[in-house]
Amino acid sequence: MKKFDLVILLILTLVISACSALDGSTGSDLLTDSPNNEAPTSNQVEETLENIDDSTATSNPPNENTQPAETTRTPTITPTPDPLGNLYDCQMKLEFTSGPLASQSTNFTVLGEDYFTDKGDKFEMGKGTGIYYEPQRYFILHSSYIREIIDRPLEAEFIRKYLESWGQAGPQTIQANIDALIGSQAIWKCEGGSSFTTEINGVVRLSHEASNRLWLEPLTIPDILADREGLVSEWVGGIEIEDESRFLLGFCGWGPESLGEERYTYYRYLVSFDVLDIYR
Numbered sequence: 001m002k003k004f005d006l007v008i009l010l011i012l013t014l015v016i017s018a019c020s021a022l023d024g025s026t027g028s029d030l031l032t033d034s035p036n037n038e039a040p041t042s043n044q045v046e047e048t049l050e051n052i053d054d055s056t057a058t059s060n061p062p063n064e065n066t067q068p069a070e071t072t073r074t075p076t077i078t079p080t081p082d083p084l085g086n087l088y089d090c091q092m093k094l095e096f097t098s099g100p101l102a103s104q105s106t107n108f109t110v111l112g113e114d115y116f117t118d119k120g121d122k123f124e125m126g127k128g129t130g131i132y133y134e135p136q137r138y139f140i141l142h143s144s145y146i147r148e149i150i151d152r153p154l155e156a157e158f159i160r161k162y163l164e165s166w167g168q169a170g171p172q173t174i175q176a177n178i179d180a181l182i183g184s185q186a187i188w189k190c191e192g193g194s195s196f197t198t199e200i201n202g203v204v205r206l207s208h209e210a211s212n213r214l215w216l217e218p219l220t221i222p223d224i225l226a227d228r229e230g231l232v233s234e235w236v237g238g239i240e241i242e243d244e245s246r247f248l249l250g251f252c253g254w255g256p257e258s259l260g261e262e263r264y265t266y267y268r269y270l271v272s273f274d275v276l277d278i279y280r
Contacts, residue, residue, distance in 0.1 A: 109128055111123065201272050206235065211266070
């Protein structure tokens, strides 16, 4: 009987042990969030982040050949100096060396830049002065005469007289004289400064209307030449409208005798020169 009780007790013990093992294995199938069925510790999180940083650094290594961005510098523009030098306040001599005016010359004082802020009487007839506009390389001289016991010719009178005599020459005669003058050479000598050889490449007589505009707007010569304002019959000859290398000389031409004293400034001439040589 005792043996029977021991056998029964042994069977019950085996059954209870088998149920406990089954419950444990069933529970393990439901835990799938972590491979070890445990939440990651803080140390594991830090190790994971470090691994990510290391991976990123490895996959995107710094480019050792990358050059720093270059700084763009704006170039400084320096104006090109006029090869003729500073002609203001110059004692100038103009002498023709060839053509119909060969050996004829004139002398004058180039007014300083202060003339443009304080004109006064600096350019009055008889003072022997000339105006110079450097940007256009444009000289202005007086023509005609100063009435004295013996009339005294002004600075550009010898050129004007050659072109139109006493103001009675017609357009055809003036044009023929212009044609003969083209190609003439002249030397400009600035005392204590530069000297340069020039050659006439064109001459134009402006109409009365355009002549007035030229006196008032000396910096707009290309526009004045292009517009050709006034009577067509009063325009004689011609020069290039745009020519930055030229050298210009302007002076008055005579108009009809019926105008009286006003005739002596009725027209204006522009003589255009090429600069051939410059001497220092």
